[in-house]
Amino acid sequence: MGLFDKVNQVSRSMTENSKSAAETSNLKKKIAYEKERIQEVLTEIGKLFYENQNGDHKAELELCADIDDRRRRIASMQGDLSSLKGIRICGQCGARFDDKYTFGFCGNCGAKLNRAE
Ligand SMILES: [Zn+2]
Numbered sequence: 001m002g003l004f005d006k007v008n009q010v011s012r013s014m015t016e017n018s019k020s021a022a023e024t025s026n027l028k029k030k031i032a033y034e035k036e037r038i039q040e041v042l043t044e045i046g047k048l049f050y051e052n053q054n055g056d057h058k059a060e061l062e063l064c065a066d067i068d069d070r071r072r073r074i075a076s077m078q079g080d081l082s083s084l085k086g087i088r089i090c091g092q093c094g095a096r097f098d099d100k101y102t103f104g105f106c107g108n109c110g111a112k113l114n115r116a117e
Contacts, residue, residue: 027081034070
């Protein structure tokens with residue numbers, strides 16, 4: 001194995017660790033955004049309903065479906081989020097370990113593991 005490969009390995013392992021942190025904050029941002037949008041859509045539904053009380057409420061129902069979509073997205077992102085929580089990812093082989101796994105080396109490939117922050 002050449003020096004270049006070793007350097008590559010080290011930078012890959014650092015990338016994996018910050019990747020999990022970046023993914024977590026990215027997911028949190030997306031969830032917050034969807035929640036905000038749901039509030040806005042709810043306001044819009046109320047306004048449409050008020051302005052068109054005797055209408056067929058088609059537009060409102062479409063917006064209700066939009067909220068359902070967003071809620072599904074949030075639920076799936078929350079699932080992703082909890083799967084990232086308390087997880088250490090081996091930068092070498094991608095194996096995932098519970099945070100309670102305190103060994104300094106990957107149990108799968110033996111690579112050095114950094115503490116997940
Ligand atoms: Zn490994």
